[in-house]
Amino acid sequence: MQRTIRLSAAVLATLIAAGCATHPATQPSAPTPSAYRVEYGQVQSIDLVRAESQTTGGGALLGAAVGAVVGRQIGSGSGRTAGTIVGAMGGAVVGNQIEKNNRGAQDFYRVAIVTQQGQVRTFDYQQLSELRVGDRVRIENNQVYRY
Missing domain, CATH: 2.40.50 (OB fold (Dihydrolipoamide Acetyltransferase, E2P))
Structure with missing residues (x-):
């Protein structure tokens, strides 16, 4: 249980850090x-x-949270931990893509x-x-x- 919490915290911290990345505005290249x-x-x-449309990372965070909750419902014991991790990662990818599609290029x-x-x-x-x-x-x- 303790390991799952630490791993989930590490994944969440990584996603938050990725969401804080900035992209330069379009300006003259000279x-x-x-x-x-x-x-x-x-x-x-x-x-x-x-x-390409830029994302804020909010979609990935929300997707990871939803994916982790859904993944946690699958299996028991170590299978539950794996389901939580896989669900969080898959949810982050899907959430980021949804945000990208909604923002438009x-x-x-x-x-x-x-x-x-x-x-x-x-x-x-x-x-x-x-x-x-x-x-x-x-x-x-x-x-x-x-x-």
Whole structure:
């Protein structure tokens, strides 16, 4: 019994730690300049990117708890312990997938720009403004403007 509680606590602590992981927000992939500067370039490509939806870990925790309770009902003795562990792990996977499906994926546009210096810089946007492939652009303070 004591071993089961410790094992369940370890699994729960691992799931909680995984739920606390952060994912970087979508931002321009080019390095942030240390000083204010303006660059000029031309739009090379615009691609629609399908992003994976991110989860908070709450679905996995809830799924693990429900799975552990259901798994505990199966078997007796050491079989009950195994059922609890397997139920918790399976519930965590199912709960995480349900949360991922409910949150939905966020599509975004990735704009690649070739600068006058020959570098390719990419910028990610939730909504595409009036930019088109071939447009001449000004990059000012990591923002892209047509000119």
